Amino acid sequence: MMDNVSHVRFFFLSGLNETMNYRVVLFSLTFLCYCFIVLVNVVLIVTIILDKNMHEPMYILLCTFCMNGLYGTTGFYPKILWDLLSSVHVISYSGCLVQALVMYSFACSDLSILAVMSYDRYVAICRPLQYHSIMSKQRVLLLVCFSWLTPFCLSTINILLTSRLKLCSPYIDRLYCMNWVIVKLACFPADTIVNNIVSYITIIIYLFHGLFIVWSYMYVLKTCVNSIENRAKFMQTCMPHLTSLFIFLVTALFGVFNTRFGSNLPPTIQNVIAIELLIISPFMNPLVYGLKLTLIRNRILGGITFKS
Template sequence: MRNATAFTFFHLTGLSHMTQRLRVLLFVITWLCYAAILLVNLVLIVTIILEKKLHEPMYLFLCNLCFNGLYGTVVFFPKFLHDLLSKSHVISYFGCLLQVFVIYSYAASEMAILTVMAYDRYVAISRPLEYHSIMTKCRMVFLMLYSRVTPLLCQAIVVIMSSKLELCGSLIDKVYCENWSLLQLSCNPTTSNNIVGFVIILFYFVHDLFILCSYVQLVKLALRSKEGKKKFLRTCVPHLLCLVNISVALLFDLMYARYGTSSMPRSLRNFMAIQILVVPPLLNPIIYGLKLSKLRNKVLQYFRGKKSFE
């Protein structure tokens, strides 16, 4: 066993290779990207909240998805922008655990929200006449709470277990803190942490299976009628694109955390690390904003300042 030390901060070494000129360029690009994420998500959230005609389960779940994108990025972008212009890339022990908690719960919530949205679309297309009796306000609130509270509880367990680790190092080879890096710094075996992490990953993999099974049924139902096909293309295709979006992002992150090596180019490793915090929060609201005509028209209405949009 190595000598354990009580560390109060960690060194993030993900940007150590970059020249000052590259950091300034990346700062500008990152700032513009974060501004775009804030803009597109806030526009959809405010539009859905203000427009009573959009107070339907599908749009409220979308509002929850946009809020989750803002939640996940708030602990990364400000710190990352600061580090790009700073010579010292350190983060406090508490700040590191906070990043782990928020980023992991954001990713888990993303999958849970998309699962809830898949269930909503399944009910809307397979049982349209019973939709409002099934998707009551109570059930909608329950599903929204499930998609938010369950990931928080799961990641609280992960963070509590990580906080009890005896650490033998303070160098994290990434641009932000993540749980796998903390496990690698542990002086002792982390079997229990790995088992809990595997169970949580398996739990959310089941969410993926549920979405897959529901869409197999939806495709069969959509092909039976022209109206069903239109509804599927209008409301389900955006959901599928968002699902592919987050799934690819999670796959990249998992591959990087488990199999990323120092032989990979540093720029590629950094991209694989941050894309989960950039691509889904930016593209999800754009995909839905472009595909859902009712939502798109309301957004255009507010921007044009018209009282009606026909």
């Protein structure tokens, strides 16, 4: 009997069961949200790519940030839109692992990119005379690769370890597949020891990312205290980054809370918390940077004015 139930080929997602009476409204809102996220991110990416004046480290990293937002949302929205039109919410075993990989690597990449962006701001404000030699094209390329490949490799290791587990249930009480949810379905708790160890190592690595961001801004703030010019640069270029960092931390903390204590919350609230990072961050980040950074704002408004 145990062997039969451990060979899971499909998962049934039950996160939408409580809201299916409003499927038309939810589909419309979700579709509009996804379209707007794609629009604002693509506009920012295309603006940076086409304007040679923006081929600078700060804008390249911002472009990377927006691309990662599109990557994460693409792993979620098409599937949830399909589920809102379906009476049965099913995903294949391999499809579930791929979605979990995308969600995992998206969140980790966001923090990695934020750490690299904080380093860029540290060099720009604390070591301005050496900025172009330190943040060379080769260095920026390496940092971009680091912010994408390292999270992807760590996430892949976690997912591969999850794929070896024997599962005793095909039912996931969430809107989408997450690695820790799949691990909870394992038949024998002893099988998850290695998974837990690797997960804790991953958490420690990204805690160091957070500490690095704090370290960077300690030096940035110390440098800005006695310089009006640096204070202006801080307000212009660092505030959007800090806003994005705040959005990430709040949504991530709510996600951790949902992971640990979500079983005591109503399903609707669990669903809202589960998708916060996939709505607020990709939605707000392009707006924050587009409105705050003068060069981007002028290029976008100039393009709109020219077309009209």
